[in-house]
Amino acid sequence: MSILDTINSPDDLKKIPRSDLPDLAAEIRSLIVEVVSKNGGHLASSLGAVELAIAIHYVFDVPHDKIIWDVGHQSYAHKIITGRREKFHTLRKYEGICGFTRMCESQYDSFTTGHSSTSISAGLGIACAKSLKKENNKVIAVIGDGSMTAGLAYEGMNQTGYLHKNKDFIVILNDNDMSISKNVGALSSFLSRTFSKKYLQDLRKEFGEFLKSLPKIGDDLYKFAKRSEEFFKTFATPGMLFEAFNFDYFGPINGHNINHLIDILNNIKHLREPVLLHITTTKGKGYPPAERNPIYFHGIGSFKVKTGNCNNTKNGISTYTEVFGKTMVELAGKNEKIIAVTAAMPEGTGLTEFSEIFPERFFDVGIAEQHGVTFSAGLATEGFRPVVAIYSTFLQRAYDQILHDVCLESLPVIFAVDRAGIVGEDGATHNGLFDISYLRNLPNMVVMAPKDENELRQMLLTALSHNGPIAFRYPRGTGVGVPIEPDIKPLPIGKGEILKKGTDILILAIGHSVCESLNAYEKLISEHGISSTVVNCRFVKPLDTELIISLTKEIPRLITVEENIRMGGFGSAVLECLSDGGIYDYKIDRLGIPDVFVDHGPQNLLRAKYKIDSNAIVNSALKLMGRI
Known part of the structure; x- marks a missing residue:
């Protein structure tokens, strides 16, 4: 044993x-x-x-x-x-x-x-x-x-x-x-070991009194040492x-x-x-x-014990974080005003390459998100375009700075909100399920989310082209695997796109939920004969109210889907839009995270558990149609 x-x-x-x-x-x-x-x-x-x-x-x-x-x-x-x-x-x-x-x-x-x-x-x-x-x-x-x-x-x-x-x-x-x-070194170790004895602590204090008692030079020696009992340690x-x-x-x-x-x-x-x-x-x-490469092994997926090599589960598809990092390098090569800011996470936010190519335009502020946001606001006042790359769950710590130091004066600070949505095995403290709710209520703030990694590139350029606070959120993990267009084009602010057209159900989705909605579209039409319109809303704020209002007048049933807390989230924004548009008598189902903290587990399992995956969208449609 x-x-x-x-x-x-x-x-x-x-x-x-x-x-x-x-x-x-x-x-x-x-x-x-x-x-x-x-x-x-x-x-x-x-x-x-x-x-x-x-x-x-x-x-x-x-x-x-x-x-x-x-x-x-x-x-x-x-x-x-x-x-x-x-x-x-x-x-x-x-x-x-x-x-x-x-x-x-x-x-x-x-x-x-x-x-x-x-x-x-x-x-x-x-x-x-x-x-x-x-x-x-x-x-x-x-x-x-x-x-x-x-x-x-x-x-x-x-x-x-x-x-x-x-x-x-x-x-x-x-x-x-x-x-x-x-x-x-050894001297400090020796001093700490001996000074931890109580009688030596007393001796240090007595020695301090002795120093002060020396004629003429005593007070100067005591002040120089700051505290006499720490005299030696002061230097080491x-x-x-x-x-x-x-x-x-x-x-x-x-x-x-x-x-x-x-x-x-x-x-x-x-x-x-x-x-x-x-x-x-x-x-x-x-x-x-891990001793040779502690940064790599700080947070790691599964790996081979003998070699330390990671088990490759990406299937050749880049992660959203990698696409963001490469796009930052590409755009910064054309625009010397672009600055990258992160909070102790250059690797985690995909900015390592940026930091190597543009070291003078890269700032790691340490675990100090509040400082990082206000620091970026200062940069913005001088004409630079700071891109603040912080995980969704950590950006919460700088909420007051986003409100007072960025949004109040509508400064052009860009927030790249990584790990938005369900992050998986890191659990409740790390899930990024609140950023839509806590950002969309801020005046002057624009909030958007890409449906895939190519649209992420478009949103970064859109953000850099916008003269005010703007945030785009994207999930943890690999992208959809779509082709990356070499020429990046900005998106019109506040405009969504219709991806599929149908007459029975209207599905409004944002971010990763667009992929789930497209999967649901195929299941609904092939298995149940239900046709649906799927809209990639792209923007939570400002919403494409004109598109939404016009579609709700044509299609009698609506599902909103988001990987965010329902309270104050994307679905709430759609309800506000309908209310402001005078549309009250309407069949609506909002899919999102309920009023709970989501624990750790695989992303797909948790999406199924909290009913925001394609199967949940299908079931919601069947209920609205009176089929179940």
């Missing part, structure tokens, strides 16, 4: 001799690689956090003590240790365990973390609640993978520093070369930054030395004021392909 087979809870882990913990770490890594190679997932980040997860659960009393993993995709080892080992093979599968921490999944998941940089704010809230309830729980926030680049992390630190008295709160900065600094670590927020800073230390981690955590867990422990880890640790 392996060591891992004996562990079903953190209590079981504490029974393992410390000498066996490195072997346990190797077994956990092997399981993570095996499962992710089949299911896909965030591999490199979780491999880098294995020893940290073991050490935290070895030292602290979880779930009495609370751990927040930020971002939650580095929590695979935590999930395995906390009773989910036997279910780990279901990772990211439909009705299996989530790829992120979820409060509804386990009592050991203290906070749901799909987006980044929330842990310090949430952790401080939990710590304050525990203090008010006179409870003595420790709260540990593990923040990494670039999460310290977001402003929210510093807002949380600022408030923590203000409320620092008697707050049992530990922040562990998992620095894996995608965070704030590099490992600065970023500790002064965190000390300025009233955190006791320790580090950086090697995050793969389990015994060292356990010693440090045992030393600092008794402190009653906020502590920041800075550890350095190797992203992809223990799996050579």
Whole structure:
């Protein structure tokens, strides 16, 4: 029996001799690689956090003590240790365990973390609640993978520093070369190890008083060191930054030395004021392909364990993201005003090639979507055409900036909204099911969605030709496979197109749902003898009201289809259009996502479950026709 087979809870882990913990770490890594190679997932980040997860659960009393993993995709080892080992093979599968921490999944998941940089704010809230309830729980926030680049992390630190008295709160900065600094070597590790002893902390304070007592030069020496107890570390670590927020800073230390981690955590867990422990880890640790290419293995589909090569499922068809990236390069070669902006996702948004060809016109703002949008607004005021490429779910974080800094003055900022609709295995925190609803209500904003990858190219040029805020949303995954026209032509703003003509049913669709509607058209005519008109509306705002009104006067039944929440979405926009046009007595069925969060699973399965696929459109038509 392996060591891992004996562990079903953190209590079981504490029974393992410390000498066996490195072997346990190797077994956990092997399981993570095996499962992710089949299911896909965030591999490199979780491999880098294995020893940290073991050490935290070895030292602290979880779930009495609370751990927040930020971002939650580095929590695979935590999930395995906390009773989910036997279910780990279901990772990211439909009705299996989530790829992120979820409060509804386990009592050991203290906070749901799909987006980044929330842990310090949430952790401080939990710590304050525990203090008010006179409870003595420790709260540990593990923040990494670039999460310290977001402003929210510093807002949380600022408030923590203000409320620092008697707050049992530990922040562990998992620095894996995608965070704030590099490992600065053995001296810092030595200092952090010795300074974590309580008597040496007292000694540092006494030394500070000694410095200030020196005649003539004492005050100058003390001011130069900022805080005398951090004198040596000031020159070697970023500790002064965190000390300025009233955190006791320790580090950086090697995050793969389990015994060292356990010693440090045992030393600092008794402190009653906020502590920041800075550890350095190797992203992809223990799996050579991931260590060599941690960006590629950050989020990956299924792959061959022996080589690390991905299993090819694209069938030669480019993804929407790839088409967007190549079109950006093509158009930027003709227009020097085009600028690309992304938030820590150059690979994910297809902008790597752009960044290499036009480095002076590419800006990665880090995990700082709010800043990225306002930064782009500033560029737009000076005559540039910034294209902000951000996943739908992350663009939500910059909503106020879109409203106040872009739309209010109608600045020509272009939003390329990637991963719109159902994203699949990443689940509820990553599905892009709200962008139509949260963008279409903003004055001056134009919202559109392509039916295929060729139309995506047309919409990018349309956006660049428009003098105001404009967004186009497109799904995750491969395109339809249509031919790519070499000459890109802009689309007339607010005009849809009739793809199929029939008399029984009117189907109005947007984005990916157009493909589902065309499939439904074929089924309706061949299997049921029902003819339908299928319209690719292209624009959610402004709608082609003239076309819609005219067609509803000819065809007595209407279906709207969208891969977005129904409330306030495309179907709502059509209802508003009909109401404004004085059309009230009409048979309508709106297909879209109901008032729920969609969990993880294959895209096609979820589309069927929430009745937005071609079969659902057929059933809707049959109901409207009185056939079922």
